[in-house]
Amino acid sequence: xxxxxxxxxxxxxGSEYEFGFVSDINEEIFPPGLNEDIIRKISEKKNEPEWxxxxxxxxxxxxxxxxxxDWAHLRIPEINYQxxxxxxxxxxxxxxxxxxxxxxxxxxxxxxxxxxxxQLVLAGVAVDAIVDSSSVKTxxxxxxxxxxxxxxxxxxxxxxxxxxxxxxxxSVVPVGDNYFAALNSAVFSDxxxxxxxxxxxxxxxxSSYFRINAxxxxxxxxxxxxxxxxxxVSYLEGCTAPQRDExxxxxxxxxxxxxxxxxxxxxxxxxxxxxxxxxxxGIFNFVTKRGICEGENSKLTWAQVETGSAITWKYPSTxxxxxxxxxxxxxxxxxxxxxxxxxxxxxxxIGKNTKSRIVSKGISAGYSENSYRxxxxxxxGAENARNYSQCDSLLMGDKCGAHTFPYMEVENKTGVVEHxxxxxxxxxxQIFYCNQRGISTEDAVGLIxxxxxxxxxxxxxxxxxxxxxxxxxxxxxGSVG
Amino acid sequence: MSNKMLEIKNxxxxxxxxxxxxxxxLTVNEGEVHAIMGPNGSGKSTLAAVITGKPGYxxxxxxxxxxxxxxxxxxxxxxxxxxxxxxFQYPVEIPGVTMMNxxxxxxxxxxxxxxxxxxxxxxxxxxxxEKQKLVEMDTNLTNRAVNEGFSGGEKKKNEIFQMAVLKPKxxxxxxxxxxxxxxxxxxxxxxVNKLRSPERSFIVITHYQRLLDxxxxxIVHILYKGKIVKTAGKELALELEEKGYGWIKEQx
Ligand SMILES: Nc1ncnc2c1ncn2[C@@H]1O[C@H](COP(=O)(O)OP(=O)(O)OP(=O)(O)O)[C@@H](O)[C@H]1O
Ligand SMILES: [Mg+2]
Numbered sequence: 082x083x084x085x086x087x088x089x090x091x092x093x094x095g096s097e098y099e100f101g102f103v104s105d106i107n108e109e110i111f112p113p114g115l116n117e118d119i120i121r122k123i124s125e126k127k128n129e130p131e132w133x134x135x136x137x138x139x140x141x142x143x144x145x146x147x148x149x150x151d152w153a154h155l156r157i158p159e160i161n162y163q164x165x166x167x168x169x170x171x172x173x174x175x176x177x178x179x180x181x182x183x184x185x186x187x188x189x190x191x192x193x194x195x196x197x198x199x200q201l202v203l204a205g206v207a208v209d210a211i212v213d214s215s216s217v218k219t220x221x222x223x224x225x226x227x228x229x230x231x232x233x234x235x236x237x238x239x240x241x242x243x244x245x246x247x248x249x250x251x252s253v254v255p256v257g258d259n260y261f262a263a264l265n266s267a268v269f270s271d272x273x274x275x276x277x278x279x280x281x282x283x284x285x286x287x288s289s290y291f292r293i294n295a296x297x298x299x300x301x302x303x304x305x306x307x308x309x310x311x312x313x314v315s316y317l318e319g320c321t322a323p324q325r326d327e328x329x330x331x332x333x334x335x336x337x338x339x340x341x342x343x344x345x346x347x348x349x350x351x352x353x354x355x356x357x358x359x360x361x362x363g364i365f366n367f368v369t370k371r372g373i374c375e376g377e378n379s380k381l382t383w384a385q386v387e388t389g390s391a392i393t394w395k396y397p398s399t400x401x402x403x404x405x406x407x408x409x410x411x412x413x414x415x416x417x418x419x420x421x422x423x424x425x426x427x428x429x430x431i432g433k434n435t436k437s438r439i440v441s442k443g444i445s446a447g448y449s450e451n452s453y454r455x456x457x458x459x460x461x462g463a464e465n466a467r468n469y470s471q472c473d474s475l476l477m478g479d480k481c482g483a484h485t486f487p488y489m490e491v492e493n494k495t496g497v498v499e500h501x502x503x504x505x506x507x508x509x510x511q512i513f514y515c516n517q518r519g520i521s522t523e524d525a526v527g528l529i530x531x532x533x534x535x536x537x538x539x540x541x542x543x544x545x546x547x548x549x550x551x552x553x554x555x556x557x558x559g560s561v562g
Numbered sequence: 563m564s565n566k567m568l569e570i571k572n573x574x575x576x577x578x579x580x581x582x583x584x585x586x587x588l589t590v591n592e593g594e595v596h597a598i599m600g601p602n603g604s605g606k607s608t609l610a611a612v613i614t615g616k617p618g619y620x621x622x623x624x625x626x627x628x629x630x631x632x633x634x635x636x637x638x639x640x641x642x643x644x645x646x647x648x649x650f651q652y653p654v655e656i657p658g659v660t661m662m663n664x665x666x667x668x669x670x671x672x673x674x675x676x677x678x679x680x681x682x683x684x685x686x687x688x689x690x691x692e693k694q695k696l697v698e699m700d701t702n703l704t705n706r707a708v709n710e711g712f713s714g715g716e717k718k719k720n721e722i723f724q725m726a727v728l729k730p731k732x733x734x735x736x737x738x739x740x741x742x743x744x745x746x747x748x749x750x751x752x753x754v755n756k757l758r759s760p761e762r763s764f765i766v767i768t769h770y771q772r773l774l775d776x777x778x779x780x781i782v783h784i785l786y787k788g789k790i791v792k793t794a795g796k797e798l799a800l801e802l803e804e805k806g807y808g809w810i811k812e813q814x
Contacts, residue, residue: 505657513616514654514708516638517647518668518724519675528667532658532707 111168117141120267123168127236130243140256140266147260153394153423154452154484160365165330167268167301225283230314231276232287235303238274245276249307253336253371253400261332261367261394269303269334277312277343286542288317302333308343310376317545319350329354331390332367341376341403346384348541350549353389355556360419360448363391370397374406377432381407384540386549387414387424388556396454398427401435401463409438411537413549415530415556416449416481425454425486430466430496439470442534445481446557452484459496466496474504475533477526477557505533527554565592566630567763568613568732573624575612582608584788585624590732593760597774597799598767600785601807606767607651609785610734614648615641628732643675645731649721649738651767655710661703661720665690665727672728690727697723697753714741722753729757734765739773751776771803786810 111119120141124134149157225232231242238246256266277283308314318335331353339345347370356363366389372381383397393416399408410426428437437457445451451474459466474483489498507529515525530553531538538546568590575583582605590596598606612619613626615638625632633641656664669689670680681689690703697719701712709717718738725733738750754764754777766777774782774796782798783790786807791814792798 508654509617510654511656513638514650514656515664515667517614517616517642517650518664518728519639519642519671520664520667521639521671524667524671528659528663529656532656532660532663535658 111166113166114163115141115165115167115268119167123268123270126168127239129236129239132243132247133239136250136256137267140263141268143257144260144263144267147257147263149260150394153454154450154486155392155394155421155423157365157392160330162264168270224285228281228284229278230281230283231274233274235269235272235274235305238305242274242276245307246274246305249305249336249338251336253338253373254334254369259369262334262369265301265303265332265334265369269301272303272305272333274304275306275314275316277308277314279309280311281309282312283314286315286317288319300329300331300333302331302335304333304335306335306337306345306347306372308337308339308345308379310340311342312340313344315346315348315542317348317350317542319352319545319548329364330367331364333369335368335370335397337370337372337381339372339374339376339379339381339406342378343376344380344382345372346382347372347397348545349383349385349387350541350545350552351385351387351389351393352552352556354391355389355418355420356391358418358447360391363420364389365392366390366395367392368395370395371400372398372408373400374403374408374432374435376403377405379403379406380409382409382411382540383426384411384537385413386534386537386541386552387412387422388552390422391420393420393422393424395422395424396426398429399437400429400431401437401466402431403435404432405434406432407436409440409540411440411540413442413444413534413537413553414451414453415444415553416446416451417556418447418449420447420449422450423452423454425452425456427456428458428468430457430459430463430468433462433464434466435463436467437469439468439472440536441470441472442537443472443474443483444477444530444533444553444557445474445483446477448480450482450484452486454486454488456488456490457498457500458489459491459493459498461492463493464495466493466498468496468498470498470500472500472502473533474502475530476504476506523554526557530554530557566590567592567594567628568765569627569630570613571625571627573609573612573626574622575608576620576622577608577618581622582788583612586785586788586790588783588790590763590765592763593758594781595758595764595766595777595779597779597782597796598765598785598790599769599782599799599802601811604785605788606785607736608788610648610651610736610765610767613641613734614638614646639671642730643672647725647728647730647733649718649725649733649735651736651740653709653712653717653721655712656708657710659708661701661706661708662690664708665703665724668724668728693723693726696726696756698749699723715743715746718742719746719749722750726753726757729762731761732763732765733757734767736767737769738766739768739770747773748776771799774799784810786814789814 120137124137254262257263275287306316337345353364353366374381381399387393401408408428414422414424416422426439439455441453443451443453453472457468472485476483485502487500491498512522512525531550538549541549566589570586570588573583573586600606621634626634628644673680699719712720721738739747779796782794782796784792
């Protein structure tokens with residue numbers, strides 16, 4: 082019977098990365114390497130104004146003077162930045178209608194289970210579809226522009242709204258903030274730009290699907306979201322990537338500015354290719370996401386489900402500057418096989434009566450390592466700041482690791498910072514109990530994991546929540562014998 | 563005339579290289595209630611585990627037929643779907659999974675197996691309420707996690723509740739009576755008796771005659787050191803209650 086269990090295990094673990102495939106789109110790719118010439122060429126290709134080129138060059142020089150951060154609980158293989166190509170774009174950059182879009186791109190979306198037409202028409206979601214580095218299609222622009230909302234690629238924003246970009250770019254994540262942010266600032270390819278004017282509630286979820294598509298091409302997304310006074314927007318970011326042997330570097334920067342009485346909800350489902358069962362290949366994901374609750378009574382919510390990437394280095398953070406501002410962070414981070422994740426958040430309380438809440442759910446399986454790293458900082462002037470943190474770890478099997486590194490720095494006596502942590506394990510007894518009721522192991526894992534992650538999943542917009550639940554189950558298939 | 567439901571032939575099973583079951587022969591016909599008694603550690607729960615396909619046990623010899631089909635190669639969930647149910651001696655807690663979601667998954671898995679449509683939400687709710695009444699279970703199933711924080715007795719009642727929901731062909735009750743107060747014992751027995759029919763069979767593992775006053779067995783077996791050493795009618799249970807296991811132990 083022991084042998085039979087083995088077979089079952091093999092069968093379920095055999096379900097290789099579902100979204101792993103390569104689509105064949107005509108692309109223009111720069112030769113590998115990074116130097117000032119390459120940066121000039123990127124800027125030129127994108128027809129950027131002088132100030133943008135200066136921004137990139139300054140960032141590049143800064144980056145050259147910096148070193149890779151080494152404090153995370155990660156084993157990061159040597160990355161040869163000169164072996165990476167820093168620009169790739171589909172040759173035909175713009176389309177007016179869906180019919181003009183390369184059918185292969187559409188096919189790619191279909192394989193991913195993202196029927197673009199359906200997404201657009203039925204769900205009413207504006208999709209800023211990014212294939213590799215250039216924006217292929219931006220939709221629902223008209224509906225949005227009637228409200229004065231700007232939702233476009235950052236490249237377009239640089240051309241069409243230079244004042245806004247100049248004012249806010251690198252205002253939350255300075256060029257030299259960290260090694261990867263500096264790199265991103267130097268070479269960022271494209272990304273999304275959102276501006277919600279005063280008092281406007283964005284009537285639909287703004288969403289962008291990302292995809293790494295060209296072999297050996299690092300992807301450097303840059304996202305900038307500005308919610309002006311009294312506005313509201315919910316933004317979704319989700320991605321899956323094709324299966325590759327080459328190591329792929331991803332270093333995105335997301336900046337969010339929330340003005341007085343405004344609210345931003347930023348949701349992510351991250352499913353980059355995690356590498357195969359033996360830890361070969363997979364995306365290196367070094368992301369800097371940071372928002373500032375600039376004005377009074379502003380609110381920023383992060384909700385994320387992270388299942389992919391070989392290495393994840395990611396700490397969406399909020400600077401609570403405005404009095405009475407609120408930020409919440411809800412995260413599920415799953416690691417399986419040989420994945421490594423060091424993720425968490427930072428909540429920096431500056432304003433009075435600021436509140437933050439952290440709910441982090443780590444799930445580790447296989448031989449993976451999953452760390453939560455969080456900082457709650459209450460500055461001197463932050464009277465009556467409140468933080469509540471809940472960090473849970475769920476282990477599947479006994480070869481994986483879960484770690485919690487909570488840091489607290491409270492400089493104001495009136496601050497109240499609470500931290501709770503739990504660790505639990507999915508046992509074979511639990512799985513057998515489910516099996517004995519006719520529930521398959523995959524479904525049992527799905528039930529247990531989704532039960533565990535419920536508090537976070539329910540923060541996601543409906544259509545994302547369903548997708549996320551499936552993702553959790555798929556990611557953990559075969560992780561319990 | 564009665565059909566064979568479960569046939570166990572010369573079953574040998576070990577765990578961690580230690581042989582626990584040493585040649586079990588047992589036939590359960592449709593509609594029969596068998597009681598299995600025996601001292602602690604004799605292998606009763608092990609037998610239940612091997613029948614239901616719990617991983618970790620190695621069957622070294624013999625076979626288990628369910629309606630003539632050898633089930634030893636089938637995974638646990640398939641055996642369950644075929645209609646074999648185990649009321650656990652120690653029901654497992656599953657934090658985070660509500661009873662309602664758990665039951666829904668189980669009921670839907672069964673309906674799918676039987677080629678039926680999933681129940682609608684309203685239908686399912688009605689169905690569950692009805693079964694809850696049957697076992698006098700007033701627990702709020704939508705906000706309680708599976709067995710989490712249930713008292714010992716509640717856990718056992720919950721097993722019988724699930725049995726009532728899934729209506730298995732063969733139910734194995736592993737000491738479902740231990741730790742129950744008199745009222746709960748009656749509820750458990752009622753649950754079983756309501757399900758009794760010419761097609762359904764039960765294997766009741768117990769240490770006490772008391773349960774068998776409520777669930778009257780057709781046949782009583784004594785399992786000792788991994789073997790069924792005695793099989794007789796319901797009077798055997800009374801004899802055991804009176805004399806204990808001493809005379810059995812002396813004999814074998
Ligand atoms: N994992 C294991 N490794 C080694 N021995 C085990 C293991 N599990 C059970 N056993 C042994 O198998 C024997 C039979 O155990 P089992 O639980 O089947 O007994 P039981 O008849 O149900 O007893 P009780 O009446 O106390 O419930 C015991 O001696 C027990 O210690
Ligand atoms: Mg037992």
